[in-house]
Amino acid sequence: MSLFKYSSPTAFYPLAGKLVPWFAALAAIFAVIGLYLGLFVAPEDFQQGEVYRIIFIHVPAAWMAMVIYLAMAMYGVMALTFNTRLSAMMMEALAPTGAIFTALALWTGALWGKPTWGTYWAWDARMTSTLILLFLYIGYLALINAIEDKKRADKAGALLVIVGSVNVPIIYFSVKWWNTLHQGASVSVTASPKMAAIMLWAMLIMAIACWTYAITISLVRVRAIILERERGRSHSTRVANTLSATNIVAGS
Amino acid sequence: MNWAAFFSMDARAFYMWGSFGAFVVAIMLEITLVRLRGKRAQAEIGEELMADKAKRPAQ
Numbered sequence: 001m002s003l004f005k006y007s008s009p010t011a012f013y014p015l016a017g018k019l020v021p022w023f024a025a026l027a028a029i030f031a032v033i034g035l036y037l038g039l040f041v042a043p044e045d046f047q048q049g050e051v052y053r054i055i056f057i058h059v060p061a062a063w064m065a066m067v068i069y070l071a072m073a074m075y076g077v078m079a080l081t082f083n084t085r086l087s088a089m090m091m092e093a094l095a096p097t098g099a100i101f102t103a104l105a106l107w108t109g110a111l112w113g114k115p116t117w118g119t120y121w122a123w124d125a126r127m128t129s130t131l132i133l134l135f136l137y138i139g140y141l142a143l144i145n146a147i148e149d150k151k152r153a154d155k156a157g158a159l160l161v162i163v164g165s166v167n168v169p170i171i172y173f174s175v176k177w178w179n180t181l182h183q184g185a186s187v188s189v190t191a192s193p194k195m196a197a198i199m200l201w202a203m204l205i206m207a208i209a210c211w212t213y214a215i216t217i218s219l220v221r222v223r224a225i226i227l228e229r230e231r232g233r234s235h236s237t238r239v240a241n242t243l244s245a246t247n248i249v250a251g252s
Numbered sequence: 253m254n255w256a257a258f259f260s261m262d263a264r265a266f267y268m269w270g271s272f273g274a275f276v277v278a279i280m281l282e283i284t285l286v287r288l289r290g291k292r293a294q295a296e297i298g299e300e301l302m303a304d305k306a307k308r309p310a311q
Contacts, residue, residue, distance in 0.1 A: 040253075049262040050261040051264040053268060100279075100282055114267060220287070221289070225293075227290075227296075227297045228293045231293075231297055
């Protein structure tokens with residue numbers, strides 16, 4: 001059995017259905033553990049007090065905003081290079097989740113900024129480049145929905161995402177390249193963490209919860225997209241294949 | 253545990269729960285919308301297949 005078999009939407013549909021409950025369960029378990037550690041076990045910060053606990057959702061949301069965009073860019077390269085329909089569908093499935101995480105990163109950042117910096121917003125490099133990332137997500141979604149021909153929409157969307165991916169390293173390194181109000185990275189692979197172990201663990205577990213949630217919701221959404229795109233092809237064998245593979249008619 | 257102190261978060265409740273609340277609302281909204289989209293897509297393609305079957309001559 002070849003893994004390439006699953007590059008076909010019809011073959012991927014039932015596989016995604018089988019994976020969803022596992023990832024959903026993992027997301028729920030990690031979220032409960034992460035929130036418990038973050039809200040009840042981790043001690044108060046000596047400088048910021050209790051409000052620092054926003055870190056347990058702000059940082060994972062910001063990481064997911066960048067990671068999802070890079071995943072979309074990877075799928076965009078695959079869609080343009082190999083002309084795989086599933087890659088374009090995965091981009092479409094990931095984009096709303098990426099946009100939500102970006103909006104949440106900005107929102108939670110603003111609510112964290114006011115009590116610690118004295119302002120909800122500053123036009124510094126980290127915040128501005130993250131806002132541009134939100135516009136890129138919205139722009140991608142607007143673009144693919146504005147073009148009726150799905151093949152053309154997929155190609156244009158992939159191109160936009162690939163070009164826009166240059167913004168991700170700008171977001172990540174902005175705190176090093178420019179003098180920003182936003183603090184530097186709290187976690188780095190080359191340096192020891194700047195926070196207590198329990199705080200770091202809570203944040204990492206919440207990040208895993210966000211990862212598994214993003215995988216779950218994208219798999220559910222891509223299944224809907226596969227069905228939507230198979231509509232209007234009643235006379236082809238594709239619809240019949242999809243339906244027989246998923247037992248939709250039987251109601252499962 | 254003092255729940256009143258927990259919810260007041262050092263008088264920073266607005267910022268704290270405004271963040272966590274928005275997070276929960278956004279996730280719940282996304283889950284609901286995606287589930288509705290999936291159900292609608294299933295219903296539409298199911299109807300299409302049934303109509304297609306009805307058009308075929310009986311064998």
